[in-house]
Every structure is written in C-alpha cells, then in structure tokens.
Amino acid sequence: MGGLIIGSELRWPLPETAQGASSSAMMALPALQYVLTADGKKSDITLARFGFDQAHFQQLKTLAPLYNATDANLKPFAAAGGKLILWHGLADDSINPTGTLAYYREVVQQLGAQRAAQMSKLFLLPGVGHCGGGEGNDQIDLLTPLMAWVEHQQAPQQLLTGKAKAEAAPQALPAAEKPQNAEQAASVQMHGMQRPSSPVAPAVEAMRATRPVYAYPYIAVYNGKGDPLQAKNYHAVLGNYPSVLMGEPIRQLITSNTPSQKSP
Numbered sequence: 060m061g062g063l064i065i066g067s068e069l070r071w072p073l074p075e076t077a078q079g080a081s082s083s084a085m086m087a088l089p090a091l092q093y094v095l096t097a098d099g100k101k102s103d104i105t106l107a108r109f110g111f112d113q114a115h116f117q118q119l120k121t122l123a124p125l126y127n128a129t130d131a132n133l134k135p136f137a138a139a140g141g142k143l144i145l146w147h148g149l150a151d152d153s154i155n156p157t158g159t160l161a162y163y164r165e166v167v168q169q170l171g172a173q174r175a176a177q178m179s180k181l182f183l184l185p186g187v188g189h190c191g192g193g194e195g196n197d198q199i200d201l202l203t204p205l206m207a208w209v210e211h212q213q214a215p216q217q218l219l220t221g222k223a224k225a226e227a228a229p230q231a232l233p234a235a236e237k238p239q240n241a242e243q244a245a246s247v248q249m250h251g252m253q254r255p256s257s258p259v260a261p262a263v264e265a266m267r268a269t270r271p272v273y274a275y276p277y278i279a280v281y282n283g284k285g286d287p288l289q290a291k292n293y294h295a296v297l298g299n300y301p302s303v304l305m306g307e308p309i310r311q312l313i314t315s316n317t318p319s320q321k322s323p
Contacts, residue, residue: 064157067150070188083153097121131165133179142208143179144201144215148187150194156183160300163275181275182218196220196270217273219290221266276300 063071074081084106092104096118109115133143145163147156160183167175186195197220204215269290271279278298285292 063152063155064149066186067152070150070152070193086153095119095122095126128162131162131169133166133170137170137174137178141178142205144182144205144208145179146182146184146199146201146218148184148189148191148193148195148197150186151189153189159183160275177214180215182272183275184220184272196222196268196272198223198264198266199272215274217271217295220270220272222268223264224267271295 088104088106091106091109092102093100096104098118133141136143145159147154147159149156159181163179163181166179169175170178184195184197184199187193187197191197199218199220201218204213204218207213208215268288271290271293273279273295276298277295279293280296281287282292282294
C-alpha cells in the first residue's frame with residue numbers, strides 16, 4: 060500500500076530531541092504493553108526490543124482477529140439493514156489512510172459495487188490528521204447523515220467539513236483527572252486525556268472555512284470563481300485514486316482528462 064501520502068509532510072511526527080519520543084511511538088508502545096499481547100500486560104516491552112520479525116509478530120497473532128479490522132465480509136451486516144460511514148484523514152500520520160481505502164475496496168469486491176454503495180460510504184478528508192487536526196477542514200458531523208440514512212433512507216453523497224476559527228474558545232468541560240499509575244498514563248498516551256462524561260455537548264464552533272467532501276471515488280474541486288473558503292464554490296469530479304496507492308502527489312488525483320461529473 061505504500062508509505063505516508065505525499066502532501067502529508069506537515070503531519071509527520073518527529074521527536075523534539077534525539078532522545079525524545081514521537082507521537083506514533085507513544086501510541087504504539089502502550090498498545091503493545093497493555094492491549095495486543097495475549098499473555099497479559101507486559102510493561103517491560105520497549106519498541107527497541109520489539110523487533111519486526113516473525114517471532115515478535117507471532118506474539119500478536121492470537122488477538123489479531125479481535126483487534127484487526129480486516130474482515131471485509133459485511134454481508135450479514137448488510138442483510139440486517141446496517142449502514143456504515145467510513146472516514147479517514149489523508150494526512151493521518153499514525154494510521155495510513157491507504158489501509159482504509161484498501162479495506163473499502165475489498166468490501167466493494169465482496170458485496171459488489173451496487174450493494175456496497177447501498178450500505179457503505181467512504182469519505183477521505185484532505186489535509187486532516189489522525190482523528191482531526193492538520194491543515195485541512197477537520198470539523199465534521201457524521202451522526203446527522205448516518206441518522207438520515209438509517210431512519211429516512213437518505214444516503215449521504217457528500218459531507219460538509221469545516222475549519223474552526225483559531226480564536227474560537229472551546230466551551231468549558233469538566234476537568235480531567237491526572238493519571239494515577241503507569242497503566243493510566245499509558246491510556247492517556249494512547250487515547251488522550253479522558254474527561255468525565257457530560258450531558259451537554261460543547262457548542263458548535265464558528266467556522267472560517269467550509270468545503271464539501273464527496274463519497275469515494277469523487278473529490279471536491281474549486282469552481283474557479285467565488286470564495287474558495289465557501290463550500291458552495293466546489294463541485295464533484297471523479298478522482299484518480301490509484302495514484303494515492305502509488306505514492307503520487309495528491310494533486311494527481313485530478314488528471315488532465317478527468318471530466319467534471321456529478322456524484323451519483
């Protein structure tokens with residue numbers, strides 16, 4: 060599937076010092092120590108000692124069927140009327156987005172293009188990092204279109220993404236408790252600081268930019284006129300997604316002979 064996509068360089072995690080740890084290492088190490096090994100917690104595991112060889116991979120094999128989202132046979136889910144929205148940031152530096160693209164393509168192969176489109180949609184967000192962040196528009200509402208699909212059979216062909224104003228202050232939430240032990244600290248490294256649940260959702264932040272993201276394999280292209288920070292000034296074209304897997308620049312998603320098309 061290739062390495063990190065060209066164009067995601069601003070999100071590549073590098074330690075601040077030669078002895079520092081990267082954010083990816085801080086995610087991977089707790090997973091190895093507390094989650095992925097079948098014979099219990101191993102706080103003595105280090106990335107330097109956990110080699111990329113068959114012996115170490117064998118340690119992860121037992122729980123791999125539980126944790127690896129690789130089974131693309133969604134026929135029972137589809138038969139039950141299930142609906143699935145997948146999304147991934149194309150600048151994700153922790154989990155390669157080409158893996159999600161490969162998975163979705165396998166779902167299509169298993170179900171057939173028509174049936175797959177009836178129960179699943181994939182949205183790829185340009186410039187967005189792992190679970191958000193990055194230079195791209197990372198504010199997105201997935202629950203509303205999913206409810207409309209499940210309850211009213213309105214399949215989402217596009218989503219509205221936004222970029223929050225930098226000066227917007229987030230709504231105050233209950234204070235998070237500091238980790239009390241090594242296991243809690245590892246959880247914070249992997250998932251971030253966990254806050255107590257709140258019955259009130261934070262207020263929607265004001266957006267300084269909006270842009271549509273179309274269901275795969277379509278992409279948004281600027282009309283050439285109007286404010287490029289407004290979603291209404293974009294249209295859908297069929298994307299040249301094989302170039303992503305070949306490690307080509309994102310701009311090559313649009314080939315010279317790619318015609319403008321409306322998404323289905």
